[in-house]
Amino acid sequence: MWSLMLHNILPSLEPADFKVLKVLDRYLGRFEYVPIEVIESRVRLSPKKVMKSLMKLSEIKAVIKGGAGNRGYRLTYLGLDLLAVNLLAKKEIITHLGPPIGVGKESEIYLAKLREGPEAAIKFYRIGRISFQKVVRVRDYLTDEANWLIRSKTAAEREYKALKDLMRFTRHVPKVFGWSKHAVVMEYLQGVELHKLRDLPKPREVLMDLLSVLRVAYKQLGIVHGDLSEYNVIVSEGSWEPYIIDWPQYLYIHDPRHEDVLRRDVWNLIKFFKRRYGVNVELDAALRYVKGESYGEWETP
Ligand SMILES: Nc1ncnc2c1ncn2[C@@H]1O[C@H](COP(=O)(O)OP(=O)(O)O)[C@@H](O)[C@H]1O
Ligand SMILES: [Mg+2]
Known part of the structure; x- marks a missing residue:
């Protein structure tokens, strides 16, 4: 392997x-x-x-x-990959690089081995590369690829920081072990993306766990995810524990857009759980819970 x-x-x-x-x-x-x-x-x-x-x-x-x-x-991108992997190995964050295990809309994920402990995943950002979307240039005089590399590095740093803070408060995000350039080393989640799961044993509990992540993000760190949907949730095999992934675009709550973005994140989840698993949760009640204005209709104080 x-x-x-x-x-x-x-x-x-x-x-x-x-x-x-x-x-x-x-x-x-x-x-x-x-x-x-x-x-x-x-x-x-x-x-x-x-x-x-x-x-x-x-x-x-x-x-x-x-x-x-x-x-x-x-x-x-290959040159940057080589630099990042070399640095991660030098810092002894990883000892081996494994095979690729996934492609996202802006990233490629590889397995890796940590110096000690379980397997890890390395997310290499590939902004502009995979979906060929029009990317806002950071610097006008550079080639598109150079702009993508710069943006990929920023994304990796942001995701590392978000996960590092979040993992202090919740177990429902991947633990993060380090970052270099455009690469983030995190816990490998053995599981299935939520959108692929037809049957989920306790969907209401899973939704509650997901909202609890948004709640600590909001209350403890003052951030909102910004791209939440069934595509950015992994449910672990066996235990059915859910994890929220893909954090680089998070917003701070002093950003005036955060209200709308949070509403959209929560709505995406609620809508999916209703359609797929028949779970009924009211949007405003969920929002109040996430913002810490209530304990949620599901909990007693
Ligand atoms: N920590 C992880 N463990 C296992 N698989 C992962 C992990 N992080 C991401 N993946 C897989 O890679 C895909 C893309 O990752 P994601 O963080 O959503 O990046 P993108 O921005 O490219 O969507 C995910 O949908 C998932 O299948
Ligand atoms: Mg994603």
């Missing part, structure tokens, strides 16, 4: 190659293509070594050549 060891995934890459990738990453927001002179001066290796690295990295498509006079290079 763990045939894809890191040293196979990172084929023949040497410290010099990572130095080059690191410089390209550092200058990601500043140049469309980082000029070769800039790379050479920052890497502190001989021009010959730099060129050898760049040729190797080009061949595996971790970097792409272009720009003025065709004398620059930029990172690709």
